[in-house]
Amino acid sequence: MAKQQQHSRSLYLSIALIMAALGLAYAPIPGTTPQSVIVVSGSELQEPLQKAIQQFQQQHPHIQIALKTQGSLDMVNQFVDRKNDFEPTILIPANGELLKDLEARWQAQNNSAAFYGTPLPIAKTRLVAIAWTERGKALFPDGQFRWERIEQAMQAQTWGNFGGTAAWGSFDFKMTNPARSNSGQLTLGLWLESKLKQSTLSTADLSVPEARSLVSLVKRSVYQPARSSDILLQEFIASGANEADIATDYESIALYRWAQSKTSQSQPYRIYDISPTVETVLTAAIVRQNVAKGTAKAAQTFLDALTQPAYQSILVQYGFRPVNPSVRVETVTGSPWQQSIPGARAKPATTAIPSPALQTLQEIGRLWERAQ
Known part of the structure; x- marks a missing residue:
């Protein structure tokens, strides 16, 4: 009995010493x-x-x-x-x-x-596009992202009018709110540069009819733009191809959420490089x-x-x-980049250009708010 009591005391003492050591390890440094x-x-x-x-x-x-x-x-x-x-x-x-x-x-x-x-x-990170596999093939037959193809699909409004499968219903593009989110501003900035054939977008460029017309088209076509980039991807995945065909967002989120799309939907989305793109x-x-x-x-x-x-x-x-x-x-x-994600490239071949000037981005947000 005495040996058992001695063993118990030794065990308790060992535990106490360990706990004390842990306490010292995680305690604030003296003097701090x-x-x-x-x-x-x-x-x-x-x-x-x-x-x-x-x-x-x-x-x-x-x-x-x-x-x-x-x-x-x-x-x-x-x-x-x-x-x-x-x-x-x-x-x-x-x-x-x-x-x-x-x-x-x-x-x-x-x-x-x-x-x-x-x-x-x-x-x-950089701005990329993501699309559900079949939608992406119909939208970009050669596998190359093009802003004009999205604009044409928006004008057609439905996949049946655009040459896709009529059963897919309306064409649904997703982005964040340019009045609240930087990725939404960058999306419109790159799109307008492509539309207006400008290498650098200025506030003066935003006053031309072509710019106002494009922003109005996008705003009418985007239902409830998300307030932030990660929320956008989560909504895109939860909605699936019936309510969201393609979206623009940051590469980081697109890569991280890809496994979730593979689990939640019958097929995962594909990442498309935008060229040129903006690296933030x-x-x-x-x-x-x-x-x-x-x-x-x-x-x-x-x-x-x-x-x-x-x-x-x-x-x-x-x-x-x-x-x-x-x-x-x-x-x-x-x-x-080790997961064989469709479209993911450790060294993308796309050109990364500087973000538009802050005044231009702010004007893009105001143009969005005024658009009808």
Whole structure:
């Protein structure tokens, strides 16, 4: 009995030592002040950032990070207009160009800098199209994406009038709302450049009748445009080919959600490269408004971690292209580029052009709102 009691005491002591060691491992470092950081990102980054945050907090338990999601344009407007019911620390819109707009507007209104330091690129993606297999074959017989084919289908309104299968019903194109989402603005920007045969779109180009006519056609043809890019893909998959034939969205989301489309529908969608396309750089900025220096330092620690290979690999697993040149999309474990996704290319042959100027993108949003 004495030996059994001694063994029990030894076991309890061992467990206590293990628990104490774990407590020390995850306890704040002595002398450090716990910091709370609020990250605001687009919905396209929500899942990979949640995974990255979980990993980061195991290594930095004194830094607590909360994640909130907003559409990129809403993110900028709500921060500048101070309409959030929380105090953001880090903003990560889908396009780093939007941070330049935020900085200019903030300085004009407050006569002070908006950010701590220089915004940091953390990932890249590009605009692509996706279509259900049979719809894509009918729309692009040669396998090449063309804006004029979508315009012709919109004008025909139904597949029967366009040369497709009459049983497919109406032609349904999906995109995000250009008044709220950057991917919607980029869609119209590329489409208008193709329509007007312009290599660089300007605000003056948007006033010509051809531009107004195209935007009106698209707006009449798109039923309830989604407010954000990831929501668009989820709705596209849930609706299936009966209510959504083709959509434009970011490559990252198209790659990550592809497996879901394969499970939910009888056949998965195909990705189509748009050429030329726009490559966007997701860029993070630490804001100064109501953010103490200690919190800003903790936020910078998190952003610096996101550019390291281990965290860049997480982003690649969710379809993003890395900004760290040491990380290759085709070699990362769990990369969607290893899944034989139709149309996915680690090194696409398409031309990537700069995003239209911010003033042009803003005018595209206003043109959309005015269109009938």
